[in-house]
Amino acid sequence: xxxxxxxxxxxxxxxxxxxxxxxxxxxxxxxxxxxxxxxxxxxxxxxxxxxxxxxxxxxxxxxxxxxxxxxxxxxxxxxxxxxxxxxxxxxxxxxxxxxxxxxxxxxxxxxxxxxx
Amino acid sequence: xxxxxxxxxxxxxxxxxxxxxxxxxxxxxxxxxxxxxxxxxxxxxxxxxxxxxxxxxxxxxxxxxxxxxxxxxxxxxxxxxxxxxxxxxxxxxxxxxxxxxxxxxxxxxxxxxxxxxxxxxxxxxxxxxxxxxxxxxxxxxxxxxxxxxxxxxxxxxxxxxxxxxxxxxxxxxxxxxxxxxxxxxxxxxxxxxxxxxxxxxxxxxxxxxxxxxxxxxxxxxxxxxxxxxxxxxxxxxxxxxxxxxxxxxxxxxxxxxxxxxxxxxxxxxxxxxxxxxxxxxxxxxxxxxxxxxxxxxxxxxxxxxxxxxxxxxxxxxxxxxxxxxxxxxxxxxxxxxxxxxxxxxxxxxxxxxxxxxxxxxxxxxxxxxxxxxxxxxxxxxxxxxxxxxxxxxxxxxxxxxxxxxxxxxxxxxxxxxxxxxxxxxxxxxxxxxxxxxxxxxxxxxxxxxxxxxxxxxxxxxxxxxxxxxxxxxxxxxxxxxxxxxxxxxxxxxxxxxxxxxxxxxxxxxxxxxxxxxxxxxxxxxxxxxxxxxxxxxxxxxxxxxxxxxxxxxxxxxxxxxxxxxxxxxxxxxxxxxxxxxxxxxxxxxxxxxxxxxxxxxxxxxxxxxxxxxxxxxxxxxxxxxxxxxxxxxxxxxxxxxxxxxxxxxxxxxxxxxxxx
Numbered sequence: 180x181x182x183x184x185x186x187x188x189x190x191x192x193x194x195x196x197x198x199x200x201x202x203x204x205x206x207x208x209x210x211x212x213x214x215x216x217x218x219x220x221x222x223x224x225x226x227x228x229x230x231x232x233x234x235x236x237x238x239x240x241x242x243x244x245x246x247x248x249x250x251x252x253x254x255x256x257x258x259x260x261x262x263x264x265x266x267x268x269x270x271x272x273x274x275x276x277x278x279x280x281x282x283x284x285x286x287x288x289x290x291x292x293x294x295x
Numbered sequence: 296x297x298x299x300x301x302x303x304x305x306x307x308x309x310x311x312x313x314x315x316x317x318x319x320x321x322x323x324x325x326x327x328x329x330x331x332x333x334x335x336x337x338x339x340x341x342x343x344x345x346x347x348x349x350x351x352x353x354x355x356x357x358x359x360x361x362x363x364x365x366x367x368x369x370x371x372x373x374x375x376x377x378x379x380x381x382x383x384x385x386x387x388x389x390x391x392x393x394x395x396x397x398x399x400x401x402x403x404x405x406x407x408x409x410x411x412x413x414x415x416x417x418x419x420x421x422x423x424x425x426x427x428x429x430x431x432x433x434x435x436x437x438x439x440x441x442x443x444x445x446x447x448x449x450x451x452x453x454x455x456x457x458x459x460x461x462x463x464x465x466x467x468x469x470x471x472x473x474x475x476x477x478x479x480x481x482x483x484x485x486x487x488x489x490x491x492x493x494x495x496x497x498x499x500x501x502x503x504x505x506x507x508x509x510x511x512x513x514x515x516x517x518x519x520x521x522x523x524x525x526x527x528x529x530x531x532x533x534x535x536x537x538x539x540x541x542x543x544x545x546x547x548x549x550x551x552x553x554x555x556x557x558x559x560x561x562x563x564x565x566x567x568x569x570x571x572x573x574x575x576x577x578x579x580x581x582x583x584x585x586x587x588x589x590x591x592x593x594x595x596x597x598x599x600x601x602x603x604x605x606x607x608x609x610x611x612x613x614x615x616x617x618x619x620x621x622x623x624x625x626x627x628x629x630x631x632x633x634x635x636x637x638x639x640x641x642x643x644x645x646x647x648x649x650x651x652x653x654x655x656x657x658x659x660x661x662x663x664x665x666x667x668x669x670x671x672x673x674x675x676x677x678x679x680x681x682x683x684x685x686x687x688x689x690x691x692x693x694x695x696x697x698x699x700x701x702x703x704x705x706x707x708x709x710x711x712x713x714x715x716x717x718x719x720x721x722x723x724x725x726x727x728x729x730x731x732x733x734x735x736x737x738x739x740x741x742x743x744x745x746x747x748x749x750x751x752x753x754x755x756x757x758x759x760x761x762x763x764x765x766x767x768x769x770x771x772x773x774x775x776x777x778x779x780x781x782x783x784x785x786x787x788x789x790x791x792x793x794x795x796x797x798x799x800x801x802x803x804x805x806x807x808x809x810x811x812x813x814x815x816x817x818x819x820x821x822x823x824x825x826x827x828x829x830x831x832x833x834x835x836x837x838x839x840x841x842x843x844x845x846x847x848x849x850x851x852x853x854x855x856x857x858x859x860x861x862x863x864x865x866x867x868x869x870x871x872x873x874x875x876x877x878x879x880x881x882x883x884x885x886x887x888x889x890x891x892x893x894x895x896x897x898x899x900x901x902x903x904x905x906x907x908x909x910x911x912x913x914x915x916x917x918x919x920x921x922x923x924x925x926x927x928x929x930x931x932x933x934x935x936x937x938x939x940x941x942x943x944x945x946x947x948x949x950x951x952x953x954x955x
Binding site: 206209210211287288290291292293294295 | 928929
C-alpha cells in the first residue's frame with residue numbers, strides 16, 4: 180500500500196481537480212438550494228475550495244526553503260478564510276433569523292423584492 | 296461744407312430712442328402702469344421727432360442755398376466682417392430722401408401715438424400696443440437710415456414683424472389673426488425675392504469691388520454708395536451673364552423690386568393690404584398708409600440708379616405701378632367699409648408713386664423728385680384720413696359707411712379735417728395732394744409716357760370720385776343707424792393730432808421738396824405748376840366730385856339704379872375681381888392639395904413613422920429585457936456564473952491564440 184502510494188503520489192493537478200469539483204458543487208448548490216441555510220452551506224463549500232487551493236499552492240509552488248525557514252503565507256491565508264467564513268456564517272444566520280421573523284420563510288425563491 | 300452738428304453725427308439716436316422705449320415699455324412698465332407705458336412711448340417718439348426736425352434743419356443748411364444737398368454717412372460701424380473687401384456695416388445714411396422720410400415717420404408716428412392714447416383708452420393690451428408701436432417706429436427709422444442693403448433688409452423684416460403684431464392686435468378675433476398671417480406671409484413671400492436680389496447683387500458687386508484699384512474709403516460691396524456709383528453700374532450692366540434671358544443687373548433690380556412690391560402692395564401682391572385694416576385704426580394710419588407701405592417706394596428710390604441703368608426693370612416698375620393705381624381705384628369705388636376704401640386708395644396712390652419712379656430716368660429725373668414729393672404729402676393726408684375714419688368709427692362703432700351718414704352735424708371738427716384730407720387726396724388747389732400729383736403727371740407727360748399720363752389723369756378723377764363718395768355717404772344725408780344719431784365728437788387728444796395733420800395736408804404742398812430731393816448727378820428739372828397738367832387734372836377731379844355728389848349726395852337712389860344697371864360688372868369689382876378667391880383656389884386647391892398634402896403625408900407617415908418605429912423598438916426591447924428582471928437572486932447568480940464562464944472561455948481562447 181505504501182509502495183502504491185509512493186508510486187502514485189497525487190500531483191498538484193489531482194488536488195486542483197478536487198478543489199474545482201468542490202467549488203463547482205458549491206456553486207451548483209448556491210444556485211439551486213431553495214433554503215437560505217442550504218445556500219449558505221454551499222457558499223462554505225466554495226470558500227473551503229479556495230482555502231484548500233491556498234494550502235496547495237503554498238505546498239507545491241512556493242519555495243519550501245527560504246533562508247532555512249519554511250514559508251507559510253498560504254497556510255496563514257487559509258486561517259484567515261476560515262475565520263472570515265465563521266464570522267460570515269454568524270452574520271448570515273442572524274439575517275436569516277430576522278428574515279424569518281419578518282417573512283415567515285427562508286425560501287430564497289420567494290424573496291424576489293429586488294425586481295420591484 | 297459746414298462742420299456736422301451734434302444731431303447729424305448722432306442721427307442713430309433717432310431710431311435708438313424708440314428701441315430703448317420699446318424695451319422699457321414692453322419689459323418693465325407694461326405690468327406696472329398702462330398710463331405710464333403710453334406716456335413713455337409717446338414721449339420717446341416725440342423726442343425722436345424733435346431730433347429729426349433739428350436734423351432736417353441742420354441738413355438743409357449744410358450747403359449754401361441752391362446747391363444740391365449732400366449724401367453722407369456720419370456714423371457707421373463694421374457689423375459682419377467676412378473677409379477683407381467684404382463686410383456689412385451698420386450706420387446712418389443721410390441724404391435728402393432719408394432725411395425727408397425721417398421727418399415724415401417720426402412726425403406721423405408721434406401724432407399717431409398721441410391719438411392712440413385717446414383712441415385705445417381702456418382697451419386691454421394698451422401697453423402692449425404702445426410697445427409694438429415703438430418697435431415699429433424703431434424698425435422703420437432703421438430702414439430709412441440704412442446705408443446698405445443688409446441693414447435695410449433686417450429692418451425690413453422687423454417692420455414686417457411689427458406690422459404682423461399690430462394687425463393681429465385683437466388676437467381674439469379670428470379675422471384679425473388671419474389678416475395678420477396673410478399680411479406676413481404675402482410680404483414674406485415677396486421678401487424672398489428681395490433676399491435673392493441682395494445675393495445676386497452682392498455676388499457680382501463683390502467681384503467688381505475686388506477688382507477695383509482706387510481707394511474706396513472702406514466702402515463695402517453692398518453699400519448703396521458703392522452700388523449706385525456710375526462706374527460700378529456700368530460694370531454690372533456690362534456683365535455678360537444672363538439668366539432666363541435677362542442680364543444680371545435687370546434680374547437683381549427686378550428681384551429687389553419684388554420685395555418692394557410686396558411691402559408696397561403692388562398688384563398682384565396687393566391682397567394683404569385691404570385685410571390689414573383689421574388692426575386698430577391708428578395702426579392703419581401709421582403703418583398701412585404713411586410709413587411701412589411706402590418702404591417699397593423708398594427702396595426703389597434708394598436703388599434708383601440701379602433701376603435706371605437697367606431700364607427694363609424701370610419699365611416693370613412703371614407698368615405695375617400704373618396698373619395697380621388704376622386697378623385699386625376701380626375697386627375703391629365699390630367698397631362699403633370706410634377703411635377698405637382708404638386701403639384701396641393707398642394702393643392706388645402707391646401705384647402713383649411707383650409709376651412716377653418708373654417714368655423717371657437720368658435724363659428726366661422729375662419723376663424721382665415727384666414720387667418722393669407725393670410720398671411726403673400723401674403720408675400726411677392719408678394719415679389724417681385714417682385718423683378721421685378712426686374718429687368716426689370710434690363714434691359710430693361700425694366700419695360700414697351705410698351705417699353712418701349725417702355726421703357733419705355731430706362731429707364738426709372731424710368733418711372739417713376729413714374734408715381737408717379728402718380735398719388733398721383729390722388734388723384740389725391749394726391742398727397738398729394737388730402739388731405732388733401735378734408733379735407726377737407732369738413727369739409722366741414730359742418724359743413721353745403719354746399712356747401712363749392718361750392713366751394718371753383717369754385715376755386722379757376716380758380718386759376724387761371714390762373719396763367724395765365715402766365723404767358724402769359718411770357726413771351728409773340722414774343718419775342711417777342708431778349709433779350715427781347719437782354720435783359724439785372725439786376728445787381733443789384725438790382731434791389735436793388730426794388738426795396738426797390737417798395743417799400739414801394744406802401746407803405740405805408748399806414745402807419745396809422737389810427742389811431738395813434731386814436725383815444726384817442729373818440736371819435739376821422742376822418747373823413749378825404746369826397748367827397743361829393742372830387744368831385737366833383739376834377738371835377731372837371736379838368732375839369726380841360732382842359725380843359723387845350726383846350719385847351719393849342725397850338719397851342713394853341714383854347710385855342704386857346705376858349699380859342695378861351695371862349688374863355683374865359691379866359685383867365683380869366689389870368682390871375685388873375675385874383675386875382673393877383666385878389666391879384661395881391656387882393655395883387651397885392646387886398648392887395645398889398637390890404639394891402640401893403629399894408632403895404632409897410623407898411627414899406623418901415616413902418621417903414620423905421612422906421616429907415612432909425607433910420609439911416602439913426601444914419600448915418593446917425594454918419590455919422583453921424587463922422579463923429578465925425576476926428578482927430571483929439565484930437567476931442573477933446563474934447569469935453571473937455563465938458570464939464568468941464565458942469570459943474565461945473567451946480569455947482562454949485569446950490567450951491560446953496569442954500563445955501560438
